Amino acid sequence: MTRNTVLLLLISGFCSLPLENLCLPHEYHFVNVAKNWTEAQSYCREKYTDLATVGNQDEMNTVINNVSSVYTGVIWIGLYNDANSWRWSLADTGYYDSGETKYRNWEDLEPNNYLGDETCVEMLTSGRWNDLLCKVTRPFVCSYGRNVTNQRYIFINQYTTWSQAQAYCRIHYTDLVLVRNQDENEEIRELVQGRRVWIGLFRDSWKWSDQGNSSFRYWKQTQPDNFYTNEFCAVATLTRTSNGTWSDRSCDQNHPFLCSGAPKSTIAPPTTNTTTKRTTSVLSTTMQISTAVSTTNLSPAVSTKTQSAHQPTPQNLISKGTHLPCGTGVCFCVYSIFLSIFFLL
Known part of the structure; x- marks a missing residue:
């Protein structure tokens, strides 16, 4: 079975020394398994932190550019309309x-x-x-x-x-x-x-699953419209015409989804029939953008928690962040221009 997972690592904001203590990565994990919104939320909370909160246009552009390279269609994000909060x-x-x-x-x-x-x-x-x-x-x-x-x-x-x-x-x-x-x-x-x-x-209007306070919205024109009277969850549409814009959908629909946060457990890498292609573009002596694509026939799960056949395996991460070695799937590291200048100085 071939499984694809996308990890997006964002480092943004002004940083002071020591760098590794003050610049914390914002991680997104694209899970290419169709679930309804509640199931996706539960999965993200079990494996990572929560369904993804998108904080600004730069973060949304990163999601669009990288997830679109491996998937076209709609994905759940962590935004929902709390219809019962009167x-x-x-x-x-x-x-x-x-x-x-x-x-x-x-x-x-x-x-x-x-x-x-x-x-x-x-x-x-x-x-x-x-x-x-x-x-x-x-x-x-x-x-x-x-x-x-x-x-x-x-x-x-x-x-x-x-x-x-x-x-x-x-x-x-x-x-x-x-x-x-x-x-x-x-x-x-x-x-x-x-x-x-x-x-x-x-009542509360649209809010984030992780209770984050991001006011950023990227609605498609005329959205949200609650067209079928039960559209209380948000998707991002990753197609050429929609360009990642958001719309409201029924929470019972099944779609892939975007999680945020570091994995809560480490899954041992597959041990059989694995081929990996890796290309690395060096931007400076200390920074890289690395892309790894793996096609894997997974061996039985080796974690203490049994994984179902349709669940993707989380990536293994290195917290220092100069590049991301990947066990399975597609990984992207995106760094700010500020950090390039910082290290060159």
Whole structure:
């Protein structure tokens, strides 16, 4: 059986001596095995650190250039839309009795995440709720009170975005209105007199599996769109026309995927029927870009954990990073121009 794995090593940022202590590599591992998003996440967490977080355009270009040399199609990355993270702007638990944070009054077929980014909530004229783009403008209702039993509602008949409404309520009152039960919902509906208004319920938008804070996005035009109403995971499309841009897909689809982080265990290299071709381009006396391609018939697994027949074998790495010897697959080391200048000096 032939197995292909791609390792991308990124070293970036300003570095001071001692170099090996302060410049830590950012490793990506492309796994050419089709899994759904949750299975891919579990695999990456078991073998490496997590599904990949992409921090900037340079990192994305490295993924595009190197993975595209061995694979064409879509791959999972670590970005997902947490559709079940609804919570109230007023987070203080002292304002809620048991179970009251879970009260919901959705309109039929809502929330539907229309166009892929509806993360704020309005109350409709009927009193039912609808998820909505946070940049839409609506009047809003603030809560005012210091405990669970002492709440007043203040209607602000001014059109603002959800974030602007939240900021206004927090400055002048307590917070955007919390709705804890049906009686409160009806009281607020009567207060606003047939207007659609913001309430304090919201959820997280797109975030990374490893809880990283990267704000970098590389969406294809018109994406995300949640076209089939269940597209909550992100893929990068590595084709000539899409050039690595991202789109949202159903998390149940099966695709290869990109992991990040160093391998958690070392797997002994294959012992039979292995041929290796290696080419090395020397950039300076201390730096190299090396590429190794191996075609391997794998012997039985030799780690303490039994590997299934469809799982790729992790690469063995050398942490010093002047080049990467590879056991199986395709490995790439990419270094910044700064490091070349550093060593030449």
